[in-house]
Amino acid sequence: MVEVAFPCNSTSTTTECEMDPASEVEARRVFSASGRQVVGWFHSHPTFEATPSVRDIHNQHAYQSLCRRAADGIEPFVGVIVSPPGGTGPYGVSDISVFYVTPPGPDDDHMGAEALPFSLPFTVTGQHAIAADLLDAMAHLIESHADLIQRADLAKRFKRNEAMTSLEKLLVSMRYRWAEDIRQQWDEHVALRLRPLLLLHFCRGSASETGNSTPIATSRNATSTVSNE
């Protein structure tokens, strides 16, 4: 069961993703301080589908190996990929996939064999109540990345030929993750707290374009999406 996600910094290029080691250490410290243990990692594919790359499979295999339990050989560690382009769900909603790899067997050619990825089914729970500290964590996440030079400009359209900006798309995608009876409450949090921060720090383009065209709409991000059982 994934209860919480820690937003590690990455040392990503446009096509590959690596966790920043210092950030990973910090995540482990935070988790163990709350009596939790690390059970997976997540990253996004900003421009392509939520299937693991060769590098992702390699990394997942390495992480799983580190988590192998001596007693039963089980490796309780999953990989989660969020794909903002989406395409398999409702309009604007990012795709999420969870994967695991089977390591090469003892009979495989040691040098040539590859770990095989497969997709894990998952169920999202906890979408009926907004955790008290979630908004604080999200606000902190936005503010702590406000000076990042390579941050996305959410005022831009999320795809060519789309009227929707990346900001609107983000809010639509997050909102979808909440149960319907929670969405109005979520909208209020977004309007009061998250949207102003995103406009301030992540919308460098025409402020007038983003300032008045977006209905209040939202939901949550990859972090909380994965609060699964």
Ligand SMILES: [Zn+2]
């Ligand atoms: Zn990847």
